[in-house]
Amino acid sequence: MNYFLSNRFTENKEVLSIILVILGILIFATVLFFIMGRIYPGDKVRELQQRTKSWWIMASVFILATVLHPSISFVAFALLSFVALRELASISKNVRPEDRRVIIWCYLAIPVQYFLAYMGYFNLFIIFIPVIMFIWIPFVLVIRGFTVEIGRSMSVLPVQLMFTVFSISHLAYLLSLPELHGFNAGGRGLLLFVVFLTEMNDVFQFTWGKLLGKNKIIEKISPNKTWEGFIGGFITTIVVAYFIRFLTPFTAIESLFAGALIAFGGFIGDVIVSAIKRDIGLKDTGNLIPGHGGILDRIDSLAIAAPSFFYFVYNLYYA
């Protein structure tokens, strides 16, 4: 049993406490929507209940993947990238039928990228997709020999890798960061910090938007997003970041910056995926998670927030 549990986890009070906070929020939401459902039954409350149920599943999977042995966490994140890439490749109508076999190369990049993250080969890790795959994929396309609209495939395929593999692998790399003297929570703490804040930022933006939302922020892409929701979420996320900074080595000021970065990055990722979906006429990218659309709809915010946060903490403390 001890082999599977990360040995740092059992003596890690910070990580344990944030997990209790997550469970507390979920229990609170479940009870709240249960009571609301009794008082005002209807579709809206049912959707909220459905969403909470999905959050339970996602949170449990995520917490398990974080507290278990690191190698299990890496496999879990690689799987997440794989499912997300598969979803993006499946809904994308910008890729030609002739590119079927080239997509195999994209899938093969996943184990390589996560292996580099696992071994902590930082220099290769940061160039493998943005440099090597950005050359390799166009080269393979050229070898395949279908030149009609090849430029589109040359740009779309590597960008899909960036969005689903490069970005998410930064979450895994957090677990490979060396230990810092006097900072107990470690990579696991950083991982929980960024994922918890990104997801809470989504929830905060949604909630503030529902409560106060009036002025559309980017109507053509996401008609439900408002300035009130964005600013409300932004401020709330920064405040929460300040209070859970015990998961990080940050000073108070740095934690506020990290919160702002995550809130802003989360928003960017969200609207990028929304725009992609609008381009192909889908509302949700898949139906793997009931009430939540597909995997992409859940990790869209993380896709930008995770690397932003990673380089922030890396350059401050690990460079």
Add this chain to the structure above:
Amino acid sequence: MKWLLMVFYYKLLMRPFLGIFVGVKLVNSENLGQSGPVIIVSNHNSHLDTMSLMAALPFNQLLRTHPVAAADYFGGSWLKRFISRWVLNAILIKRTREAGDLSPTDQLIQFIDKGHSLILFPEGSRGEPEEIQDFQKGIGAILHRRPQVPYIPVFMSGMGRILPKGETLLVPFDAYVVVGNSRNVQHEGVLEIVHEVKQAILAQREQYQHINKL
């Protein structure tokens, strides 16, 4: 013995492989839970179609459900014959008939009368990816003679990208298998029944487009 082999193959190997690795998503697959005889009809784009349907069947129906396949293709080599018999549990029908042969319809009705179920692809062959071709008359002929046997319309999407006809390399993509309710035919004539079944499958396609909010 054969049952164990099929359970091992479909439930332990194919089901997780299709679900996690390939990305086949079953919608309303509980509709397949009915005990036979029943005729499962689906559009056809890939060998994975049969695999996905067989893997979604309940345990007790595995041995009693037969995909219908062309004898000239699946009886071709010893390997294909082995797979048809021991893994697919298929009924092989001849596309060209010689004198004295049982007609394919009679052959299939024998199985139905024994209480077994069929998986039928009325398009006949896998065709171009993501296109539905004209239906063959066989399904109409069977349901015309056995109108009390219910059929289950199934629409599949995406299979033709994962493993299209003529390709050997499997590429994971999201695919959907939308299973309809079992129902009885409303018409009597063979051609009307064929038309009705096709409309039922197209109705599942609309269901699928609704799921994806297209």
